[in-house]
Amino acid sequence: MAQRIDFQRWNRQHSLGVILLTVRNAVRVAKSFWPLLLPLWLRGEALPRYGVLAMMGVGVLLLGYTLMEHWRFTFRLRPGALHVKSGVFLRKRTVIPFDRIQAVQLSQGALQRILGLTGLTIDTAGTKGNELEFLALNWRDAEALRNAIAPGAHPTTVEEPESILQLDxxxxxxISxxxxHLRNGLIALSAPFALLSQVDGALEWFMDWVPWWLPLVATMLSFILWFPALVFAVLVGTFASFSVVFLKHFGLTLKAKSRQRFHVQAGLLRxxxxxxxxxxxxxxxxxxxxxxxxxxxxSLLWSQARAGSAEPGREQRLTIPGVEGQQRRTLDELLFPGWRRDAPPVLRPVAALRWxxxxxxWVAAGIWQALTPFSVGNVIFGAGLVLWGGWVAHRYVASRMVRLSDSALASQRGWWKRTTTMTQFHQVQRVEVRQAFWHAHRGIAHLILHTAAGSIRLxxxxxxxxxxxxxxILHAVxxxxxPWM
Amino acid sequence: MQDAFYLAGMFSNDVRPVGAVPRLPLGAFESLPRAYRTQRMVVAAMASLVLMTGAGIMVWLSLSDDVVPRWAGFGAALAGTLIVGWGVLLADRGYKRMGFLLREHDLTFQRGWLIRTQVTVPLARIQHSEVHRTPLDRWLGLSTLRIYTAGSSGANLSIPGLQAETAHALRTAILQDGTTD
Structure with a gap:
């Protein structure tokens, strides 16, 4: 099937996109009013007449606005840039040069899959949030558009992408x-309560609903029930883990194209x-x-720049779970040519850190001895605390190290849950040396390397x-x- | 034989420093103009004024009224004095430790007295810069240079208390490097 859109002309999105836009706008409206609507619904009272009229009015306005929004959103490709006209009241004309685009993402939610449509998101690390979002394109059109504008796109490369990873x-x-599981279970179990606590009065309503004798019985039973409860939480958590992993990562494939671009595709419903x-x-x-x-x-996590991404936790993230040894070597070689995983560590924290x-x-053990009566068992427990602490402190310090190649570094930390953060030298855009005055006296310093998406703290x-x-690092930069961004 | 080679200059094997990269000269930082110390002192004095007025009211109340106990008044006076002293000390010491260093390819700024930081931004990584002046700055002839790198939501490096011409010169250097790259 040939592509249906001629990108050289001004185009609208697929007309079924009106449905998606309507749903999205309705959800937005409902989101801003739901604390108002839910108590009404919970109380089971019938809406007064003016309420029904008001809701109908809002619905008509919403539909009109949505139609206008769809009609006004047009786009076309020009040499080197994507032009977009949009906006109902405030009319915008956006020009996005291809070489400023950080990433292009295609996504299909459940409703989009039913309608046979695809969303496309373009990120440029310019202003806040996503720069531009298409809701309703045909998958082929979306792929054609992606191929035309994606970073580093060359119309001449028809090379078959090399498959690196495929999750069965x-x-x-x-992975699941x-x-x-315990954490997932607690989150899953607490989610309804978290939702309820958002609504004024809903928690009180729930408390009223609970009969007076239930807390009493629950308190008496809790001593017997804590173990089954824990098992229950873990079971719920296991179920939650499996659902999340399968929904998110089902059929995940990772491909590399001419060693320069990566394609990732995944998802069961979305x-x-x-x-x-x-x-x-x-x-x-x-x-x-x-x-x-x-x-x-x-598990692998790629961080990538977007607006505000230099601050911790704001970066655009892409997770690829379940990477096996050989695949890791392939990926390391693609991203950091010449990387040797067994390179000797060059930077370690000062040895005094473990003391x-x-x-x-020691303080905890001292407090324990002071608070409990003197007995052999207590002394053994205190000694055990000190020994365990020494071992943990040693492992903590010994696990921190930095390895280098000619152009990249890897900072490793943690001994129970190990993480290794890697970056290429030239991606660093700010170097910070930080020390407290007592560190200055002892010749200790922290080194923080800031990239456009998060920082590495040594x-x-x-x-x-x-x-x-x-x-x-500065010399290398x-x-x-x-290219670094 | 070997000596002859050496003497003829045909072969040399001099000691080469490992990792021969330019070092950041720690002693060469330029300090900020004296007027900036004045500015910090003025700010500290204004804050002190507010604080001491509060403490004064407490003392007056504790002396004249039964509502506020005597010890609270003296406590407030003591705490106020300590905080003001600390603020003035910080204003002075913080100023002394501040300095910047412009090299061919990067700009470094150091600050902090208790917690010392030294941030270096390669000029080629600067996205944009701005010069910022408050009314107090204008009165003292100072300006703040703010430098932004990619992916940031705020300024990544901001050098306060620069004289207008210094700020301008720094900006020119940044812009020049940006265009030659």
Whole structure:
């Protein structure tokens, strides 16, 4: 089937998109009014007549606005840029040059799949949030548009993409098993209460509904029931983990095209396809837990720039779970050419850090001895606390290290849950050396490397090494001519 | 034989420093103009004035009325004095530790007395810059240079208390590097 849209002319989105827009706008309106509507519904009172009229009026206005919004949104491709006209009251004309685009994402929600439509999101790291969002394109048109505007797109490359990773159901089961079930279970169990507490009066209503003797019985039973309750939470959590993993990562495939662009595709009900250029990946973070280590896989997280992404937690993230050893080597080689995983660690925190981190355990043991009567058992428990603390402090410090290649670094931390954050030198855009005055006296400093999507913090380094490493990074950044965003 | 080679200059094997990259000269930082210390002092004095007025009211109330106990009045006076002293100390010491350094390819700013930070931004990574002046700044002839890098929602580096011509010169240097790259 040939593509249906001639991108050279002004186009509208698919006309079925009106349905999607209506749903989205209705949800938006409902979201802003739901604390008002829910108590009404809970009380089961009939709406007064003017209420019905008002709601009908709102509905008509909404529909009119939606139709206008759909009609006004037109787009076309010009050499080097995408032009978009949009807006109902405030008319906008947006021009997005291709080389400013950070990432293009195709996604299909459940409703979009029923209607056979695709959403397309363009991110440029310019202003707040997503720069531009198409709701309703035909999948082929969306792919054609993506291929025309995606970062680093060349019409001449018809090279077959190289498949790196494909998750089958067996791997999905393993990934699900390795999730934190207790946490997921508690979240799943507390979600209804969190929702209820949002509504004024709903919690009181719930408390009124509970008969007076139930808390009494529950308190008496809780001593017997805490173990079954824990099992129940874990079971719910396991179920939640499985659902989340299967819904999100079903059929995940990762492909590399001419070693420069990555395509990721996944999803059971809500499908998405993501294209990112190699140079736009700011940091790659590998993480594993003892369970996932035992099952033989790691999880990968790519961070990428968007508006405000330099602040922690605001970066655009893409998670690829279940990467196995050989696949990791392939990915490392693609992203960080010449990377050797067994390169000797070059930067470690100062050795004294483990003694400092041991102190709280001594304090805790001291408090324990002071508060409990003197007995052999208590002394053994205190000694155990100190020993365990020493071991934990040692593992904590020993697990922190930085490995290097000629152009990239990897900062490793953690011994129970291990994470390794990697970035290429030239992606650093700010270097910060930070020390408290008591650190300055002892020649200790933190080194923080800021990229456009999050930062890498190397704590408690010997000051001399921190400074010379900062010099080295700056030299690498300033002599590099590679694209970094 | 070997010596002859060396003497003829045909072969040399001098010691080469490992990791021969330019170092950030820690002693070469330029300090900020004296007027900026005045500005910090003025700000500290204004804050102190507010604080001491509050403390004064407490003392007056504790002396003249039974509502506020005597110890509360003296406590407020003591706490006020300590905070004002600390503020003035910070205004002075903070100023002393501030400094910037412009190299060919980057700009460094250091600040902080208790917690010391030193931030370096390569000029090629700067997205845009702005010069910011408050009324107090204008009165003292100072300005703040703010530098933004990619993906940020606020200024990543802001150098306060620069004289107008210094700020302008720094901006020119940033712009020049941006255009040659």
């Amino acid at each position: 159901w067996r791997q999905l089961v393993r 098993l390795a999730q934190n 499908r998405f396809a993501f294209t990112i250029e190699r140079s736009k990946i700011q940091t790659a973070t590998w993480s594993d837990t003892p369970l996932s280590r035992w099952l033989g896989f790691e 400092v981190r041991w102190i709280p355990w 704590s408690f380094l010997p000051e001399r090494e921190a400074r010379s490493f900062a010099d080295r 300033e002599t590099s001519s590679e």
